Amino acid sequence: MEDVNGCGGNGFVLQETFYILSKKNTVYRVKLSEKGLSLAKETNGNTKSETISLDDIIGCRCMRSKCKPGPSCVCRPSGRRAVEEPEKEEKLNTQDPKDISAYLYIYAYVLKKYKVTSGVKRERMTITLRFRSFDKFEENMREAQKWRLAIKCLMKGTPIPQSVLNSDENSITSSPGGTERILDERKVLVLLNPKSGPGRARDVFQQKVVPLLLEAELGYDLHISKHANFAREYVRTKDIYQYRAIITLGGDGIIFEVVNGLFERPDWMSAIKEVPIGIIPCGSGNGLAKSVAIDDSYDQNPVLFSTLNILKGNSTPLDLVRVETRSKIMYSFLSIGWGLLSDIDIESEKLRAIGGQRFTIWSLARLIGLRTYKGRISYLPHPNHKSPVQTTVSGRTVSLTRSASQMVDLDPISENGVGFMTPMHTSQSMFSDIVDPDSPLRDLSLETAYAKIAEDMSPVEQRSRMDSFYSVNSRRSTFYSIGGSSFQSVFDPSCDNPNGSVNVQMYGPPSQLPSLTQPVPESWKTIEGEFVMMHSTNVSHLAKDCLFAPDAKLSDGIIWLVVIEAGISRHQLLQFLLGLSHGTHLNCPHVKMLPVLAFRLEPETDGSYITVDGEVVEYGPIQAEVMPGLGRIISR
């Protein structure tokens, strides 16, 4: 097998011996391999080993010690002060000339199991390696940089250049910006809605997200949304290719803006393919964020969970739904609704001040004053899926004109290779705690011994070789800025269109359906009559506590359409509403779940709302068709 990562025959890339000054009889043999960082602790002939998985490591940084009053800081075993300020020292240009050590900080978020609760959570861990084997700072720094770059290459799965592993003076670790040339150092674009949810997105970003971005050395440009459609305009008009991803901090509304802004670009196809969307949930619903991370651990700490996903940077295809109304085309990632649920969502807006309880109160109000609406719902069933609950539809069925599978084959996006690029990743990890100032950190600090020239050392190793050390890290170091990051909340005239993209052209793949003015194909099924509601989704969760389509996957090519016709009792409807949080609503009588490829709604009576991803759209006929795997979303 080809040795792509420079592991050689012995299975590891780098190895070094480290010491803890306070424990004279303890030696650490540290090895870096494709699996991670292995630490073998040898004390009085006993060896204990542990490995920190590469999957758990989010980044590493090199720093130099700061000048301090009093005696030299070289022998500071706890290392807390010695390591918490080195970068600050670099900035102030007050490096300690007596300390020629280079420090490498490795940041990991490791899964911990708890016996009592039998739960698991992520704990932050910092390993500090102090390199002081050489008698010049530059040489020690080159050694630290070699480890840093090797770790980063392994994390990204890219080959480690041989020049990195050769610790000679001309190696890439010695040249300014050399390491950055190897790694993809593109920043992320952060679009933050300060008005989403309880209005804490700014604090969440500064306090919970920025520290992790710094640890991972992931630069960012932050833009704070000034008004509705700011993010949409920004994405439509700016150079987004300089970013590795667009990160939204807000709810589903700002994601809707970003998705539709991308489709307003003439180069929409490459924009969508090359710049995935990442979500850090700060809204009130956060349906897509929950759907991306469907495991219980997400609920313990959604921001940490989502941020770690973004740092890993894996993206996966996401189904989008092309929606057509009489006057507009838009792309939906979440839901299309009419009747009860849309009415509750929109009408309860006036109670927003009371928080999430507005839904409960308005649901009760709507149960008492139950309304039904006349209309027609036509749909093209998915060829490979039957309704998980009740599929009997009291509509007319006529002969096929084009099969569902033909429709998928004809999808121009699939032909162009935009969709289905990677398998879906789902996280099995459990997280619980973010960088909490009061939480105990399980850190490890080691350092090398003084010069000790062994006979069997190579000429390079024999150069004034001392050893290196691990030391405790301080959280404070994570709050220093990354070079190149910028924060922009200033007024941007090019994004000053509060009305959004009123006259902007919408691009995107052509529809495979007849236009709204033409009849639906005869292959479709139709239900006609009085309805309590119709609501569709293409992901599992409409909101963090609403498991609407339990079987939905991010790119299953299915629109999950739920229809409730008139005739359902108030008691059954109450069961339906109560069951939404756990997905048991589908067991209620009169509730039909239809897996479809496309549908059309033609309302005949007024009084309700039609919503797309929670936003009200014009009332009237609307049709939707799934675009399998058209979007890309960051997931684990």
Ligand SMILES: Nc1ncnc2c1ncn2[C@@H]1O[C@H](COP(=O)(O)OP(=O)(O)OP(=O)(O)O)[C@@H](O)[C@H]1O
């Ligand atoms: N500066 C702003 N002032 C007011 N509204 C804004 C601003 N920036 C964006 N918006 C609008 O706020 C709306 C709601 O935002 P968002 O979805 O992020 O939060 P939310 O409604 O609380 O969350 P969710 O959609 O998950 O329920 C969006 O439609 C967006 O267009």
